[in-house]
Amino acid sequence: MTAVCVTRALSLDPHYSSRWSPQDSSDSCGEEEEAPPTPQRLTPLEQLHLDMRQDEKTVRELTVGRRVGFYKVRGEIGCGNFSRVKLGIHVLTKDKVAIKILDKTRLEPKTQRFLSREISSMERLHHPNIIQLYEVVETLSRLYLVMEYAAGGELHTRISTEGRLSDTDSKIVFSQILAAVKHMHENGVVHRDLKAENVFCCHGGLVKVGDFGFSTFSRRDEMLDTFCGSPPYAAPELFRDERYVGIYVDVWALGVILFFMVTGTMPFRAETVPKLRRLILEGAYAMPPWVPRACRRLIQGLLHPQPSERWALDQSMGCEWLLPVEMPRPPAPLRLDPQHLASARPDELDDEEAEVREALEALGVTAEHIRNNQGHSSRSAITGLYRILLHGAHRRRIAELPPAIMQLTSDPRMERLRAYRHTSKLCTVS
Template structure:
């Protein structure tokens, strides 16, 4: 389902109906734990938003039907599909308490082998560690008997790959703006010893015309700078030469190579290494045979060649990329202040940051009490209360840092978070890993 004006209007009408019903429910009174709708002459209180939602989830036939049909999970109403893969779908969701739009990656647990389950557990753990304005944030994991739902930040503008494929290359000015954000995001990952291993334009998403976010951590892993890896992951056109040599490799250098390919694609609209088969593509990459169009500035050409060095240790480091002439005077967004993944109850926590204190007040207004926080504290990301906390805190952090999102028309191709269904045949025939 596309986000057309008609669909948006229909969604608003549906939400208004629910809000009208909620307003009726909120006039009901509860006393000493009695159920909504009861009457009592003692002290009467209106239901909080959380209590109204809980009441509806337990008693409203419409909510029950939506849950049965898979149109509602936890605190989220599920809307149209954003993308799909071999074992997963990605759908838009709306958080019932905060009205935040999210992306929900839905995986069929019955189709996941042990290797895929390990990758999934690693993806969740790695995303939990990242808190940067240019990285998609994980809010919550909701699990049922048959499915697992990863609730993530939603970037409304679609893939950078889709825009370039449809509209052509970006200007160098726009490329500088976006690429500096990607560099800042990758620097944050590497500082946490997280290697992405699937950096590409298909995994870079517009949150606004001037803001992009790196997503899809399905192949990410933990690796210190002095450690080598042996699992070959990613998309062949972005694969570094060492990945084709059946030898161990240093993860950070593989990410740097992919960044070089990404920059080339941004400023030219084509890939530096192109071939009809993986075998021919492998030869091109190992031979290092590519050319850069003459209309690309000398400083940009120099940066691309400095990242696409065949010998991994010869490639520019993140620091050298940031100091390059082409990126001179560019802004590299800083990470958000580290935050508690779980909303520790006030009486058990150290001094809260300004953002955390503000988030607690919002939670309180929604009816989420200290007891709710205490009960959810041991469940990490697998708690609706924790998910609500992370959504509220992230919204506040973005507001305080001046991050502005939205204001983009929805692209025709909405396969943005997991675009493997429409991947090129070249990638489908790769001997490298394929993503979920």
């Protein structure tokens, strides 16, 4: 086959869209009197597809798992009961991602249901303090969840190695966790595995809640019966083998996280699960004297033994201890499917979307690519690329920052605090 025929054969591949010069009008592969057409330079996307089929190094990396889809896979950064988490790098954008890897051959039906809920939960949530899902890649034996990467590691590791947080840092971190959980509950998602190991640190004090492996959709008053999570963070009703309301279980776990943040230790500690169970059912924990009184009230409100008597999230966000903190607010929802970019006029796109469409075009993603992507949701390399670019553009524009501590003079939020104090049953602090 002549060189021209090889080039033509590649052009028939659906992933190869090399554009021809205007002089190319022949259908013949063998007529020597015609000059061979000159293809334009390959776009980054075309070159990547070509490498994934023909480049020896790339094919070998794909075969041994050093590459998954459009991602290079690097070292392990975490592990769970059913998964490992590795660092990934998107080949086109160079963005770092976290890749959760699950072995499908070892997943029982119950675990598969949890996995399906995890994906659905993350698709539903969009908040600056929640880890974002970019893409789901599936092979014959493995499933890969490509997610936002938090470079600072787990909050649990930070406290375990550096000690308890200062009062100011505790307020800044906990307000973000509260805002994230409030966003979950408002969207019908209960986490059921809130713990310091599932809070991830980013730059400058920003934190994000992740690992939705035990999450589920639930109405605010719906009773659940599946025991989930880590025993040190488990609410008393879970140890009583009762049906439970998911949001109250999350609230209890928030109290344990806050205690751990301000003291550097867990409120309930025991060598065995039966002993831990007894301590939690008795509500037996000791509050160190250095914990501020207002923070003690909040911890006791969250760790109330009666689920319905635990402080609501709005009540916690308006408490005296967090009064000087400006709470994080969720941004306007982003469109996580790129379909609208294929036909939208420039005046129909906001600044982030216009920036993303320009970046996609520079990489070689055409309107035809996007239209052919319809219906794939997160299980698409084009969707993953779009979400990474969109998230990056949005993050740059809103300049993701942790909440700030404000100077209190005459703050109208004091009226809200007084209202909560009037309606709440506050525990006596010794």
